[in-house]
Amino acid sequence: MARIFVIVPQIDGVIEDSAATVFAAARKIDATAPLTAVVSGFGPALDAVATELCSSYAEVWKVGSASFLPPNAEILRVALAKIVPAGSILLMPHDHFAIDLAPGLSIKLNSAFVSDVVDVEAVIGSQLKVVRQEFGGQVSTHVASDMSSGIVITVRPGALKPITAAPANGVVIDKSAEVGTITPKRRYLETIVADSGDVDITKHSVLVSVGRGIGEQENISIAEELAEALGGAVSCSRPVADAKWLDKSRQVGTSGKTVKPKVYIACGISGAFQHVAGLKGNPLIIAINKNPKAPIFQVADVGIVDDLLEFLPALTEKVRELHTISK
Amino acid sequence: MEILVCVKRVPDTSENEIELTGNDVNRDDLVYSINEWDNYAVEEAIQIVGRVGGNVTVVTVGTEEDEEVLRREMAMGAKNGVLLTDEAFNGSDGKGIASILAAYITTNKFDLILTGVQADDGAAQVGGMLAALLDYPYASLVNSIEVLDGKLRIGREVEGGNKEVSEIDLPCVLSIQTGINEPRYVGMRGIRQVASIPIPTFGADELGVDPAIVGEAAARVKRLDYFVPAVGRTAEILHGSREENVEKVIELVEAKGGLK
Numbered sequence: 001m002a003r004i005f006v007i008v009p010q011i012d013g014v015i016e017d018s019a020a021t022v023f024a025a026a027r028k029i030d031a032t033a034p035l036t037a038v039v040s041g042f043g044p045a046l047d048a049v050a051t052e053l054c055s056s057y058a059e060v061w062k063v064g065s066a067s068f069l070p071p072n073a074e075i076l077r078v079a080l081a082k083i084v085p086a087g088s089i090l091l092m093p094h095d096h097f098a099i100d101l102a103p104g105l106s107i108k109l110n111s112a113f114v115s116d117v118v119d120v121e122a123v124i125g126s127q128l129k130v131v132r133q134e135f136g137g138q139v140s141t142h143v144a145s146d147m148s149s150g151i152v153i154t155v156r157p158g159a160l161k162p163i164t165a166a167p168a169n170g171v172v173i174d175k176s177a178e179v180g181t182i183t184p185k186r187r188y189l190e191t192i193v194a195d196s197g198d199v200d201i202t203k204h205s206v207l208v209s210v211g212r213g214i215g216e217q218e219n220i221s222i223a224e225e226l227a228e229a230l231g232g233a234v235s236c237s238r239p240v241a242d243a244k245w246l247d248k249s250r251q252v253g254t255s256g257k258t259v260k261p262k263v264y265i266a267c268g269i270s271g272a273f274q275h276v277a278g279l280k281g282n283p284l285i286i287a288i289n290k291n292p293k294a295p296i297f298q299v300a301d302v303g304i305v306d307d308l309l310e311f312l313p314a315l316t317e318k319v320r321e322l323h324t325i326s327k
Numbered sequence: 328m329e330i331l332v333c334v335k336r337v338p339d340t341s342e343n344e345i346e347l348t349g350n351d352v353n354r355d356d357l358v359y360s361i362n363e364w365d366n367y368a369v370e371e372a373i374q375i376v377g378r379v380g381g382n383v384t385v386v387t388v389g390t391e392e393d394e395e396v397l398r399r400e401m402a403m404g405a406k407n408g409v410l411l412t413d414e415a416f417n418g419s420d421g422k423g424i425a426s427i428l429a430a431y432i433t434t435n436k437f438d439l440i441l442t443g444v445q446a447d448d449g450a451a452q453v454g455g456m457l458a459a460l461l462d463y464p465y466a467s468l469v470n471s472i473e474v475l476d477g478k479l480r481i482g483r484e485v486e487g488g489n490k491e492v493s494e495i496d497l498p499c500v501l502s503i504q505t506g507i508n509e510p511r512y513v514g515m516r517g518i519r520q521v522a523s524i525p526i527p528t529f530g531a532d533e534l535g536v537d538p539a540i541v542g543e544a545a546a547r548v549k550r551l552d553y554f555v556p557a558v559g560r561t562a563e564i565l566h567g568s569r570e571e572n573v574e575k576v577i578e579l580v581e582a583k584g585g586l587k
Contacts, residue, residue: 096467104459139553186465241506258487302576
């Protein structure tokens, strides 16, 4: 079997959680082979991460350069193409950095590419069989990839359960000199931090969250009325923010806010993984959707297949009624 | 600025429930439309040309059936539509599609190439592969573009909704994120107005694509089937009347301390 590399993401000396998912995927490809981590960055933070990785990786390749502050996929792609041997298996988390880095890397390494993998099923000779999802998570597919000239694989963060690594007693190998200086055609300027908006949805214990199924902007008021009756706030999924029906600061998900409510009422939200990844703290999730096959029902505690425009006002009315009685 | 936007015709899954027939998706009842991300990319291209001049061309790899999405985007304001079609292209994987597009781009001159971030298969791969094949710089998840002299100032959507701002040299390839703009409405009238504009087609020979590097035989990544996974955990679906369901929801919310 070819050599297996894991590209480990780190920020300011902290390894991202998604690295554990990728490690588990690598171990599903080969349960015992020595694994090599590749980590890029600069200075003492990089050194600390490289040392830490030695506990679970047989080798840790360190690529240090001030040009990796912040990480730049345009530079790392060239660097990896220089140092990674042909025919290797490379894994990394399917995140905003890999979406930048990985497809082009597979071209530069002349290897196969399979992205956003949710499970590794089998290795049969040089064929790798994995599971992916299509159509916004509504259906899954088995995908066979030919690894005979290498492969680049991105793995969905959290899709595989982390496993305990056998002690590896690894060694750090500094590849910085081999990489040399790379002049990118894309240069980082600044990071603009997302606006917190008029309502801070991360602070609310009840969220009434609206998705594409709300239909049109005018219908948002139906969710607002329910949120008001429940003493909560209205949040949303990506399509609602994209359509500018609600401010981007109300969006829950990997490219929006991470929220920790007690109760999350998902209204017409299909339940793409990028959305669900923004829900933490194990809230009670109540999903209302017209489509009984919506992926949201796989994460919700309670599901109601009904028309939002009918169900939400009925719920609001009942909540208000109870308030009046208790007063 | 000459801008090329690579687009794809896909089943509209926001409106359709996906049904399986055996190992495949039942495609008979599906309604097809432009991939949502691509539509934002075309709108962005039209807005850039509106500011700095130039032309927008939309291209797809497919068959005659795919002409409808090219016409739709032309009705939005793309000047040219181009169809890359050949039996040899059938069954191409992401790299195959990127190789066909790269061949078209090298026989023409474009300053900027846009794709959507991803399409129905969620792979998010063709833009990045295309850039690597052309040796152009690349940025994914782009949610703002400002044209400077010989380069662009772009924003990328990163975790937490933050925006990573960079400058990138032209020519380049960008994958466009939804929400970057508000795509204009296209009516039937608009589509009728572009109905008679010829859409040139190019095959493997005209593009100089080696048939050995595209199509099913060259694909190193193959979908074996579609299936609905056994669900480990699923919601308790309430089957009561609307009134009963409302009562039940209130009971649950109260139990969680969410109703004061």
